[in-house]
Amino acid sequence: MERLTKQRSVILEELKKVKTHPTASELYLAVRRRIPNISLGTVYRNLEILGEEGLIMKIGCDTFNRFDGETKAHQHFFCRNCQKVYDVEENIELKFNQKIFEEKTGHKIQDFNVGVYGICKDCRR
Amino acid sequence: MERLTKQRSVILEELKKVKTHPTASELYLAVRRRIPNISLGTVYRNLEILGEEGLIMKIGCDTFNRFDGETKAHQHFFCRNCQKVYDVEENIELKFNQKIFEEKTGHKIQDFNVGVYGICKDCRR
DNA sequence: TTTGATGCAAAGTATTTGCAATCGG
DNA sequence: CCGATTGCAAATACTTTGCATCAAA
Numbered sequence: 508m509e510r511l512t513k514q515r516s517v518i519l520e521e522l523k524k525v526k527t528h529p530t531a532s533e534l535y536l537a538v539r540r541r542i543p544n545i546s547l548g549t550v551y552r553n554l555e556i557l558g559e560e561g562l563i564m565k566i567g568c569d570t571f572n573r574f575d576g577e578t579k580a581h582q583h584f585f586c587r588n589c590q591k592v593y594d595v596e597e598n599i600e601l602k603f604n605q606k607i608f609e610e611k612t613g614h615k616i617q618d619f620n621v622g623v624y625g626i627c628k629d630c631r632r
Numbered sequence: 633m634e635r636l637t638k639q640r641s642v643i644l645e646e647l648k649k650v651k652t653h654p655t656a657s658e659l660y661l662a663v664r665r666r667i668p669n670i671s672l673g674t675v676y677r678n679l680e681i682l683g684e685e686g687l688i689m690k691i692g693c694d695t696f697n698r699f700d701g702e703t704k705a706h707q708h709f710f711c712r713n714c715q716k717v718y719d720v721e722e723n724i725e726l727k728f729n730q731k732i733f734e735e736k737t738g739h740k741i742q743d744f745n746v747g748v749y750g751i752c753k754d755c756r757r
Numbered sequence: 758t759t760t761g762a763t764g765c766a767a768a769g770t771a772t773t774t775g776c777a778a779t780c781g782g
Numbered sequence: 783c784c785g786a787t788t789g790c791a792a793a794t795a796c797t798t799t800g801c802a803t804c805a806a807a
Contacts (some may be wrong), residue, residue, distance in 0.1 A: 516763085544763095
């Protein structure tokens with residue numbers, strides 16, 4: 508059974524606190540202000556476990572992963588210039604016949620993920 | 633100006649030939665049957681260039697990238713079990729007010745990407 | 758007490774890059 | 783010719799893992 512260690516709870520708290528979708532390293536820096544001798548490996552291990560528990564969300568980006576403390580279904584906007592990730596507050600509906608796809612292909616759909624790509628407000632101009 | 637080397641054209645040909653969305657390494661193996669002494673670095677370099685030219689498409693997966701020789705807009709199904717990627721032939725429409733989002737956030741949308749996640753036919757059972 | 762979790766460092770994996778040699782236009 | 787491209791190997795970047803020790807329940 509999983510244990511609630513100081514490390515794990517601080518990692519979760521720090522992630523829930525921000526809306527910046529930090530990378531593992533960025534989160535490591537934040538957590539280190541509260542647990543100076545924590546190791547990067549521990550951050551990775553816990554992000555993995557917290558993700559499996561559904562307490563956080565892993566966002567696959569091009570070069571590395573980012574993490575999101577908000578687990579309600581929502582989509583992301585990815586800036587092609589600075590690589591930052593923003594939340595899309597609006598609901599995005601899909602018009603797609605899941606049943607027909609599943610019958611035709613034999614694949615079982617679990618969920619969808621919409622990525623919105625472009626240039627963020629800071630990078631325009 | 634870009635040059636049409638043997639390496640570049642064979643890489644493009646081999647990628648166009650398959651529907652399996654190979655990784656750089658997988659494509660390297662295929663290309664090596666025609667150019668035995670080609671190096672993996674050359675494959676990476678050319679995939680990058682071909683992508684910029686819009687001749688192929690880079691698909692960001694969790695741990696590594698895959699590449700697609702089909703550049704017509706289409707979506708992908710990602711198997712969570714075996715990590716294979718399949719084409720979604722059906723059109724997926726989005727109900728989303730792009731203009732309102734752009735005005736509200738200041739971000740400029742270039743395009744959308746829908747990922748369909750689940751378990752593929754081979755992995756079910 | 759017991760076993761999952763930690764810190765550390767080393768290893769792994771995917772990708773990029775420096776450089777001298779080569780080749781396409 | 784001349785500069786883009788190559789093969790090679792070394793270097794990066796991100797992430798995972800082995801292991802002895804520690805600590806939560």
